[in-house]
Amino acid sequence: KNEVEQSPQNLTAQEGEFITINCSYSVGISALHWLQQHPGGGIVSLFMLSSGKKKHGRLIATINIQEKHSSLHITASHPRDSAVYICAVPGNSGGSNYKLTFGKGTLLTVNP
């Protein structure tokens, strides 16, 4: 079973700071997902990536397949970025994206 570790568990930043959240997994995968869960509970998919880097606005996700590691970066952070960020990968080696294993999440708080 794929094990997913996220770090840090909690992160507090000042508005404008550059944020990095890390995700490591134990078994080779076809793709990795980053999701955002707002304080109200809603969950939104941010990225699905299998190699290299993807960018959407101020969010950048990178993945290193050989090192089994992904990072989510937020540039020029804003209080509205405050949320839980969750990493997810297929549950087994060669497993499909239907059965995802989720990290426990990183709680990000951005203060004005």
Next chain:
Amino acid sequence: NAGVTQTPKFQVLKTGQSMTLQCAQDMNHNSMYWYRQDPGMGLRLIYYSASEGTTDKGEVPNGYNVSRLNKREFSLRLESAAPSQTSVYFCASSLSSYEQYFGPGTRLTVT
């Protein structure tokens, strides 16, 4: 487009009662999922339906049944609720195995 909708938003059950959580999507997605989220545990897959007419167990299927009623709807049934099933339940859908779109969640308490 409403996206993924779930009903009810909140529910309180007594131990042993049954109920069905409803989920519908209007994005013409062929895959649908049910998750539960518990404090400190992360999201866990209960059941999924890769396509209309098929369902498969996820990580924590015991105590639950599902029905893929049609392409739009995927319901989750608790036949005899237990306090261990107190959780927040999320339904999601996707086009095949790509990015998943989540519903707003159902907060269930079993006393």
